Amino acid sequence: MSVRVRFAPSPTGYFHIGSARTALYNWLYAKNHRGKFILRIEDTDEVRSTVHSIRSIINGLKYLGIKWDEGPFIIKNERGDEQILSRGDYGPYFQTLRKNFYSKFADELLKKDLAYLCFCTQEELEEMRKKQMKEKKPIGYDGRCRNLSVKEREKLRAEGRQPVVRFKVPQGKKITFVDLVRGEISFNSDDIKDFVILRATGSPTYNFACVVDDHLMEITDVIRGEDHISNTPKQILIYEAFSWEIPNFAHLPMILDVDGSRLSKRKGARSLLEYEDEGFLKEAMVNYLALLGWGTQDSQNFFEIPELIEKFSLSRVNTSPAIFDENKLLWLNIQHLKKLSAEEIFKRSYKILKEAGLDVYPEGFLKKAIELEKEKIKKLRDIPVLIGFLFADEIDYKEVLEFEKPEILLKLKEILKNISDFKAQEIERKVREFCKEQNLRTKEVFHPLRWALSGRKWGPSLFAMCEFLGKEVCIKRIEKFVEVIGGKK
RNA sequence: GCCCCCAUGGACUAACGGUUAGGUCACCACUCUUUCAAGGUGGCAGUGGCGGUUCGAUUCCGCCUGGGGGCACCA
Structure with a gap:
């Protein structure tokens, strides 16, 4: 049977790192098995679900380059408006649009006497919980509505x-x-209390909707976070009640904050999108996320995405939680950046360049600058x-104001003026010649020149920078710098 | 309170029951260099504790400790 896996986020809040990794592992697993990857939106929490959150999930997956075979897609119509539509043979892919399925199957359980109607109010349940806490008894529904007679039910309904x-x-x-990652896990059903599968509003709860959908969508492997381990026995019970085939389960370890606690926005x-915004390449993010909880036998660190797909396996997923470390992410980003051409980097950073107002300059210049x-x-x-x-039209010289020998620069200016072929190599030759003539150490000349041209003590290769700026600008900046530090022209 | 999961340097991890416990990030030093990075070389640093099984435990078992997750008309 071919593999079908799903990523089933609930659209509440922002798309975080943990979800991103769950999505990635599902996708890698599907790709590795030449199976299907499905996106399903678990929006049964009517209060907290938002369209904004759905967009951030979709954009997050897009950022990572994760494409889904079935699920919701944002499509632009002729007027340019965005619409969210579903694509696939097992839809709809929003749980709120699947209500009929759930009530139908809940009815079936009711008929088989594997479920029952419960009339308890929130207040009654709350009171029960409080009492259980006080008496230090296991918390959970006590089953008081399990054996209600028809008459009693009528009465409660009449209320x-x-x-x-x-x-x-x-x-x-x-x-x-x-x-699939931890081996055998077992629970005792005595520790599980009768749980709600359909709310008073008719909407399903998570465990029920999840099982119904996974079954209907023919999901073969359920790969999700460790926080779902304790939901699994409940779900298995539901599968068994329907005599449905039970999928494989794989629970991924948590991703923790640097202090070992749960990742939280507050801290x-x-x-995920913030990382995209900051300019972390999708290649680096995918590589890093893959490494967070999974590894090869040889502890390989750098991966291209196709290689990840080829090598990924659930059996090598770790069981212990991992801490998200931006250092290593950054390092991987540098490694992946090295593989890209200046042209490609230009394309990918265009939005950022635009935001910085640099898009007014010719592309050729920008690409050259990036190359530099x-x-x-x-x-x-x-x-x-x-x-x-x-x-820049104006250079800010405050970092380099302590320089006190403008005469060197004034002489150097004359040298630059007389270079006809203003190319890095030639400029370097002439400037070095100048150092020799003046009996100056190269540092005594190179540094001030850099300061004059850039206002900074660090930057690109000096002569390449001169070439890029061109003779006129170099001379102008030298003059300006000399003026600023109080020298005479 | 009950249930479940987890435990190798600061971080990510590797190690059929036999390795001087390996790799990567970070950190430190040195090096290359016109600067800053990057690169190169070297270094610091680890099997949570106690028992057991075994000729031999990072590895298997138990307990303890620590961390995490769950016990909702949240997902």
Whole structure:
């Protein structure tokens, strides 16, 4: 049977790193098995689900280059408006659009006496929980509505109570499954209380919707976060109640914050899209995320995406949680950046260049400037800072004001003026010649020249920079610098 | 309170029960260089604790400790 896996986020809040990795592992697994990767939106939380969040999920997956075979897509119509549509034979792919399925299957369980109507109010349940906490008893529904007579039900309904459907958890049962990453895991059904599968509003709860959808969508492998381990026995019970085939389960370890606690926005955990915005390449992010919880036998670090697809396997996924480390992400970003041409980097950073106002300059110039600073780019967001001074009308000299020998620069200016072939090599030859003549160490000349041209103590290769700026600009900047530091022209 | 999962340097990880416990990031030093990066070389640093099984445990078992997840008409 061919592999079908799904990524099923709930569209509440932003798209975070943990979800991104879950999506990635599902996708890698599907690709590795030449199977299908499905995106399903679990929006049964009517209160917290937002369209904004759906967009961030879709954009996040797009950023990573993860394409889904079935699921929702954002499509632009003729008027240019965006619409969210579904594509695939197992749709719809939004749980809110699948309500009929859930109520139909809940009815089936009701008929088979594997579920029952429960009329308890929120307040009654809350009270029950409080009492259980006080008495230090296991928390959970006590089954008081399990055996209601027809008459009692009528009465409660007459009081205006809207019932929910609860699943009847069989008692004294050992539930065991083989987790593809952890091996055998088992639970005792006595620890699981009768849980709600259909709310009073008729919408399904997570565990129920998830099982119904995974079954209907013929999902073969459920790959999700470790936080779902304790949901698994409940879901298995539902599969068994319907005599449905149970898929494989694989639970991925959590991703933790630097202090070993849960990643949370409050503590500065960033959404995936923020990393894109900062200029982390998708190649680097995918590579890094893949390494966060998975590895090859030889601990290989650098991967291109196709290689990842080829080598990925759930059996080599780790069981222990990992901490997200931006250092290594940055390092990988540098490694992947090295593989890209200046042309490609230009394309990918265009948005950032535009935001910095640099898009007013000719593309050729920008590409050359990027070429000049290419090996210093750590993330695309660095580019405007790295190349901005090359285009500036005014140089800010405050970093280099301590220089006190303008006469060197004034002489040097004359040298530059007389270079007819203003190319890096020739400029270097002439400047070195000048150093020799004046009996100056190269450093005494090179540094001031850099300061005059850039206002900084660091930057690209000096003579390449001169060439890029051109003779006129070089001379103008030298004059300006001399003026600023108080020398005479 | 109950249930479940996890445990190798600061971080990510590797190691059929036999390795001087390996690699990568970070850090430190040196080196290359006109600067800053990048690069090169070297270094610091680890099997949570206690028992057991075994000729031999990072590896298998138990307990402890620590961390995490769950016990909702959230997902």
